[in-house]
Amino acid sequence: MTEPEQSRPPLAVVILAAGKGTRMKSDLHKVLHPIAGRPMIEHLMASAAGLSPERTVVVAGHGREQLEAAMADRATIALQEPQLGTGHAVQQAEETLAGFDGDVLVLYGDVPFVSTRTMRAMIERLHATDEPGAVVLAFEPDDPLQYGRVIAMQGRILKMVEHKDATEEERASRLCNSGLLAARAQDLFALLARVGNDNAQGEYYLPDIVNLAIGDGRTCAVVVTDDPDEVAGINSRAELAAAEARWQEDRRERAMSEGATLVAPETVWFSWDTQIGRDVTIEPNVFFGPDVSVADGVTIRAFCHVEGARLEAGVEIGPYARLRPGSILEEKSKVGNFVEMKKTVLGPGAKANHLTYLGDAEVGAGANVGAGTITCNYDGYFKHKTQIGERAFIGSNSALIAPVRIGADAIVAAGSAVSRDVAAGELRLVRAEQLVKPGWADRFHDAMKKKKKAEKKA
Known part of the structure; x- marks a missing residue:
């Protein structure tokens, strides 16, 4: 069972867009590149608008000025500098959301086609009777590649692990982490404060809050999209x-x-x-x-x-x-x-x-x-x-x-x-008067032919 939608707390959407987008090889910010004539981040924001968020925060780094111009007054820009991982990125929204007591949905500006239906499913799962500490959106691609894995049983997460840190057994799981996550603001930022960077990349990973919550004895849940294309990232x-x-x-x-x-x-x-x-x-x-x-x-x-x-x-x-x-x-x-x-x-x-x-x-x-x-x-x-x-x-x-x-x-x-x-x-009728000169064209052609013949002989 879940709480009725009208009784739920307010929602804040945090969109991560601080990456440099070097593979695009462009002066235009990656998330502003258009699909069907619309910047990819605008596709995402339109889907999120279906949940009527009270606040929207875009976490920016390189190209911040472009995002500020594009967002105008529709979102608050938070700066991540330097970029120290996804967990660190979400932390940069904490000051903007100070005093906010509601749900937070973390999205990615270069993952533009997550549907309103999927976002709603994550929020609904967050308000199920087992009150999960976090909800992760997962997917099952044909080839799991280098994606982080979600180790779960019956919809409850046992462990989150990045591909570089995963064992061979964990890599055998086809349930992959999309990066999207929902949590209550109070839980989210309290857990982020405890995230360390003892990993292969030396970064602060957002999925680590799930492992911390599980270690605290909290339930964490996974929602699986039935369309892997919905969570496809765009990097080139x-x-x-x-x-x-x-x-x-x-x-x-x-x-x-x-x-x-x-x-x-x-x-x-x-x-x-x-x-x-x-x-x-x-x-x-x-x-x-x-x-x-x-x-x-x-x-x-x-x-x-x-x-x-x-x-x-x-x-x-x-x-x-x-x-x-x-x-x-x-x-x-x-x-x-x-x-x-x-x-x-x-x-x-x-x-x-x-x-x-x-x-x-x-x-x-x-x-x-x-x-x-x-x-x-x-x-x-x-x-x-x-x-x-x-x-x-x-x-x-x-x-x-x-x-x-x-x-x-x-x-x-x-x-x-x-x-x-x-x-x-x-x-x-607005035309110049027609002027007729009988024989003029014939005389002109004869003169030109003679001139051309003389040039050839010369």
């Missing part, structure tokens, strides 16, 4: 790529299970917050950046790049369309091949089928924007807006020089450069 670019691939595979499966068709799933890349409706068709080689929502019945053809855009029901885009932040395609509108949009609303049923740039614009319902049209929205200093009325027709190869307004049902003739407003129902 290759591991980052592998984590991205796993995340993308899971997201593609979810999209299809929720009613979307992915013609070539392995070529579609989602962002962490992409929203996809039902009966959506996504052709090969489509990339979604952050902040994209796709309503029901949308068709996204091959080789499209979509970021910061909203696609309403029945929209069609591509192939080779690029939608940049602020793009809104309203119901049944359409953009075709090599069309780029930025901060533009395309009204219901409006179309821009070929080779067009629409920036800082509003396009009314049913309007048709011809091939090669551009909105000239930037004068070198400021951005300006173009407004195209309902059912307006913009002829091919037109330049709309903002700020400019095209009225409803107006027609802009092909090849026009429009710099003044066009009234509703008006035809605007």
Whole structure:
């Protein structure tokens, strides 16, 4: 039995992120490297937020300034300098948590995909009737490698041991320590004060608090995740790529299970917050950046790049369309091949089928924007807006020089450069007068041929 969730004490989350991340070979802090367009530590914090922690502490070392900037006021930064092991790292949160009388969940910034469900299971086990001194999250990988071992029987830990300090018999155990741990704040910091560094690395290990608690006659418990990938750490670019691939595979499966068709799933890349409706068709080689929502019945053809855009029901885009932040395609509108949009609303049923740039614009319902049209929205200093009325027709190869307004049902003739407003129902034709010189081309060709022949003889 466990205590009801609503009666439990407050929770503090401590995220360890003090490692130098040397294997990443990057000036960017390791835990700020993105997966699906989101820093890995943000994935972890989002899962922890499901438990409504009262306090969040990030233990930093190298790159502290980057973490402070990234966390803003969402977490307190505690400094670990020098880095003397995981136990020493957690100790650096003690001052920040002074006076805190609740549970502490210790997580790792480079282990980003621990689920809220697993975190909750650890806290629930901490409040079981046997009142364990600590709860450890363990996993059973196919190859235990160099992981520390959890020696347990029927969910109760007998001993924790680092791989370097383990006997051959202990190494034969496949139950491995993920590093994640939950304990009451009072127990956690009292036990940490007793941890020594008499081990192969000369460091203060967090798992040693479990052995100390067991030595005191306390029960310590293990929770085993059924998904080893959930606790996979990321220490190199290759591991980052592998984590991205796993995340993308899971997201593609979810999209299809929720009613979307992915013609070539392995070529579609989602962002962490992409929203996809039902009966959506996504052709090969489509990339979604952050902040994209796709309503029901949308068709996204091959080789499209979509970021910061909203696609309403029945929209069609591509192939080779690029939608940049602020793009809104309203119901049944359409953009075709090599069309780029930025901060533009395309009204219901409006179309821009070929080779067009629409920036800082509003396009009314049913309007048709011809091939090669551009909105000239930037004068070198400021951005300006173009407004195209309902059912307006913009002829091919037109330049709309903002700020400019095209009225409803107006027609802009092909090849026009429009710099003044066009009234509703008006035809605007802006072209230079055609100059005709009969026979000029023939005379030009004859002269050039003679000149070329003379050069060859010379």
